[in-house]
Amino acid sequence: MPAVPPKPAAEPLDPLRWGPTFPEAARGTLDDAQLRTNLRRATRTIRDKRLAVTAELPDWEALRDAGAAIKADAMDRLPELLEQLEANVTAHGGTVHWARDAAEANRIVTGLVRAAGAREVVKVKSMATQEIGLNEHLEAEGITAHETDLAELIVQLAGDRPSHILVPAIHRNRDEIRDVFRSQMPGVPDRLTNEPAALAMAAREHLRALFLRADVAISGANLAIAETGTVAVVESEGNGRMCLTLPRTLVTVMGIEKVLPTFRDLEVFLQLLPRSSTGERMNPYTTTWTGVTPGDGPQEFHLVLLDNGRTRALADDVGRQALHCIRCSACLNVCPVYERTGGHAYGSVYPGPIGAILTPQLLGLDDADAATASLPFASTLCGACYDACPVKIDIPTALVHLRDRALHDGGPRRPTAAGAAMGAAAVVLSSGRRFRWALRGAALAGRLLGGRRVRRLPWPGSLWTASRDLPALPARSFRGAWAARVARVSRATRDTPAAPDGRDPRSGERSPGTDGRGRP
Amino acid sequence: MRIALFTTCLVDGLFPHAAAATVRLLERLGHEVVVPPGQACCGQMHVNSGYPGQAEPVVRNHVRAFWPVVEGEWDAVVAPSGSCVGSTRHQQARVARQAGDERLAVAAERVAARTYELSELLVDVLGVTDVGAWFPHTVTYHPTCHSLRLLRVGERPTRLLEQVGGLRLVDLPDADQCCGFGGTFALKNSDTSAAMVADKADAVLASGADVVTAGDWSCLMNIDGALSRRGAGTRAVHLAEILAATRDDPWRPPGTRRATARSAS
Ligand code: SF4
Numbered sequence: 001m002p003a004v005p006p007k008p009a010a011e012p013l014d015p016l017r018w019g020p021t022f023p024e025a026a027r028g029t030l031d032d033a034q035l036r037t038n039l040r041r042a043t044r045t046i047r048d049k050r051l052a053v054t055a056e057l058p059d060w061e062a063l064r065d066a067g068a069a070i071k072a073d074a075m076d077r078l079p080e081l082l083e084q085l086e087a088n089v090t091a092h093g094g095t096v097h098w099a100r101d102a103a104e105a106n107r108i109v110t111g112l113v114r115a116a117g118a119r120e121v122v123k124v125k126s127m128a129t130q131e132i133g134l135n136e137h138l139e140a141e142g143i144t145a146h147e148t149d150l151a152e153l154i155v156q157l158a159g160d161r162p163s164h165i166l167v168p169a170i171h172r173n174r175d176e177i178r179d180v181f182r183s184q185m186p187g188v189p190d191r192l193t194n195e196p197a198a199l200a201m202a203a204r205e206h207l208r209a210l211f212l213r214a215d216v217a218i219s220g221a222n223l224a225i226a227e228t229g230t231v232a233v234v235e236s237e238g239n240g241r242m243c244l245t246l247p248r249t250l251v252t253v254m255g256i257e258k259v260l261p262t263f264r265d266l267e268v269f270l271q272l273l274p275r276s277s278t279g280e281r282m283n284p285y286t287t288t289w290t291g292v293t294p295g296d297g298p299q300e301f302h303l304v305l306l307d308n309g310r311t312r313a314l315a316d317d318v319g320r321q322a323l324h325c326i327r328c329s330a331c332l333n334v335c336p337v338y339e340r341t342g343g344h345a346y347g348s349v350y351p352g353p354i355g356a357i358l359t360p361q362l363l364g365l366d367d368a369d370a371a372t373a374s375l376p377f378a379s380t381l382c383g384a385c386y387d388a389c390p391v392k393i394d395i396p397t398a399l400v401h402l403r404d405r406a407l408h409d410g411g412p413r414r415p416t417a418a419g420a421a422m423g424a425a426a427v428v429l430s431s432g433r434r435f436r437w438a439l440r441g442a443a444l445a446g447r448l449l450g451g452r453r454v455r456r457l458p459w460p461g462s463l464w465t466a467s468r469d470l471p472a473l474p475a476r477s478f479r480g481a482w483a484a485r486v487a488r489v490s491r492a493t494r495d496t497p498a499a500p501d502g503r504d505p506r507s508g509e510r511s512p513g514t515d516g517r518g519r520p
Numbered sequence: 521m522r523i524a525l526f527t528t529c530l531v532d533g534l535f536p537h538a539a540a541a542t543v544r545l546l547e548r549l550g551h552e553v554v555v556p557p558g559q560a561c562c563g564q565m566h567v568n569s570g571y572p573g574q575a576e577p578v579v580r581n582h583v584r585a586f587w588p589v590v591e592g593e594w595d596a597v598v599a600p601s602g603s604c605v606g607s608t609r610h611q612q613a614r615v616a617r618q619a620g621d622e623r624l625a626v627a628a629e630r631v632a633a634r635t636y637e638l639s640e641l642l643v644d645v646l647g648v649t650d651v652g653a654w655f656p657h658t659v660t661y662h663p664t665c666h667s668l669r670l671l672r673v674g675e676r677p678t679r680l681l682e683q684v685g686g687l688r689l690v691d692l693p694d695a696d697q698c699c700g701f702g703g704t705f706a707l708k709n710s711d712t713s714a715a716m717v718a719d720k721a722d723a724v725l726a727s728g729a730d731v732v733t734a735g736d737w738s739c740l741m742n743i744d745g746a747l748s749r750r751g752a753g754t755r756a757v758h759l760a761e762i763l764a765a766t767r768d769d770p771w772r773p774p775g776t777r778r779a780t781a782r783s784a785s
Contacts, residue, residue, distance in 0.1 A: 340715045377704075384665070387669055439532060463707040
């Protein structure tokens with residue numbers, strides 16, 4: 001038993017989407033003071049670092065524009081670029097496999113590991129393999145997968161789910177990590193402290209043995225170049241470099257949206273990615289490989305191109321931007337909702353603002369269950385994510401668009417109270433006259449309340465009044481007050497025929513006595 | 521100048537004193553204010569809640585009500601709300617296009633091009649930062665998300681506040697963090713929203729201000745509601761109300777007799 005309880009304890013059936021709706025899942029984190037402190041501290045640190053290193057580049061905005069443009073172009077020409085990538089990987093001695101969905105990808109990878117005669121593999125941190133639940137699948141097939149990224153290792157040992165794209169153990173603090181190591185890592189001394197250096201050394205020793213005996217490595221890819229057939233992994237710790245160079249066989253699972261047209265595009269993305277994700281000017285390790293090189297590095301290379309809902313997302317004109325994502329996680333770190341709820345509330349390997357627009361699209365919204373459909377609503381639309389995104393994904397617009405889809409895809413639905421309320425509101429709010437009548441009703445209520453604040457309302461108003469008061473309703477709307485003023489002034493001006501009265505039925509109720517210099 | 525006031529549905533119904541203050545301020549600066557009676561709402565609530573189809577008649581009504589600004593009958597449209605101005609600039613044309621009405625989309629864009637948030641109108645169009653206001657309180661400014669990121673009003677509101685007589689402006693910690701309102705988010709994700717506004721209320725109290733101001737009553741309603749629930753003395757006051765206040769006609773809490781009378785006279 002781990003000394004620190006896993007969060008969440010249950011193994012999800014589908015890593016792309018598990019658990020209850022967002023508001024329900026969020027409650028757990030909101031009640032966990034320690035978790036909230038961990039999150040707040042961590043996101044703040046990365047946030048500040050990112051701001052500092054992006055501010056020092058004079059052409060940062062131009063870089064973002066370039067990144068956005070390259071991604072948009074790549075998505076426009078996706079089939080063509082993927083075929084070019086396949087041709088070039090193959091020409092350099094690699095093998096390309098196409099996987100429609102998670103099951104197919106898992107089957108392909110298992111087959112490759114078996115063919116290599118291996119019972120265990122080392123893994124480079126990879127979102128794509130998490131998305132398809134590869135580790136769990138391999139385990140069921142009798143193959144042990146060892147995560148080698150430090151944070152990923154912590155999550156794996158603790159029996160956790162990752163809660164952040166880049167810092168999967170962001171929800172854990174040093175004490176919790178020490179406890180996980182002590183109870184789960186073979187050969188770790190009991191006197192292990194919570195010092196980062198001590199923790200890192202313990203992990204290093206544990207991992208070194210694994211690197212040296214593994215025959216197969218499994219990685220993801222940060223990007224792949226169609227023009228040359230080159231695949232690249234960008235990382236901080238060097239464990240990736242070990243996996244990518246030591247084992248005989250390398251299997252890379254890559255979402256099809258990661259392809260870029262030309263080698264020169266690296267120039268843009270190798271600047272955007274580290275600065276946005278870890279707040280570093282450059283990441284410590286960038287490994288690129290093109291097929292296989294006899295006598296050097298892995299002698300067998302397999303590239304698994306994963307669709308798993310991506311072509312579905314591509315079909316949405318607004319939502320497809322989510323495929324531009326380079327998984328830097330900047331949007332998570334600036335998101336005020338993520339900061340309060342943590343990643344697990346999103347119930348997906350893709351948490352935060354990007355998860356809220358990517359996950360529902362990968363799964364489709366035609367018959368989305370309530371849990372998936374709750375994701376696009378998990379945002380105040382504050383726009384911090386849009387400002388932070390290195391490839392300028394307009395997440396707020398995509399969220400609003402996907403809310404519409406979440407409510408309306410898949411044909412007519414059962415009428416809901418919210419839908420009926422929106423319909424009624426639209427009737428009132430599409431006519432000045434009808435709105436005036438509605439305001440009269442509100443003003444009457446205001447008079448009845450006698451200028452008191454509202455402290456308690458029945459549901460759904462209680463959702464507001466549980467934590468805040470409502471203002472006192474005014475006894476008269478602005479419209480009412482203005483009409484009274486106009487009437488008063490025109491009465492006054494009727495007695496003085498020379499007074500200007502520029503009223504025009506179309507242009508509205510002007511303040512008639514006003515001569516442009518002061519009050520009537 | 522002749523300026524049409526877009527009161528916004530929330531201000532019209534719940535915070536009439538903010539609209540009245542906008543009128544008072546603009547008239548004091550020598551401008552004529554027009555209140556188009558056909559107006560109701562910009563459609564933002566429908567769009568943000570996932571009902572852009574139902575927003576279409578709301579947008580159509582808005583564009584019709586404010587069309588005279590395009591014909592030159594008025595010089596500009598102003599709203600005491602960054603969020604609603606953001607909606608006219610960034611959502612209305614999209615709603616119209618989704619409904620297949622390109623003419624409405626273009627009309628919406630033309631009206632939006634002449635629609636300003638209050639601080640934009642004052643600083644950019646009317647060219648004033650000193651509006652002759654007097655407000656003897658310690659004030660902190662919350663840059664609402666839509667003013668900050670959608671409209672990029674930047675320093676305009678604080679430049680206006682700095683010129684107000686008697687006013688002491690203090691920094692708000694973590695000012696750029698969202699207050700957690702987000703329209704229907706406050707209901708759909710009420711727990712998260714409550715956690716966010718609790719942090720915002722903490723920050724307001726930590727600033728030491730006795731008044732928190734912003735260009736949007738929606739966010740202020742959220743912050744004020746949390747402050748009031750705590751029994752804090754700090755009040756939310758709209759930027760327009762501060763700028764409208766003078767020595768002769770000082771700010772009074774809404775609901776008091778004079779403030780009500782002022783709103784009409
Ligand atoms: S959406 Fe943008 S900011 Fe968020 S992870 Fe992807 S690239 Fe980074």
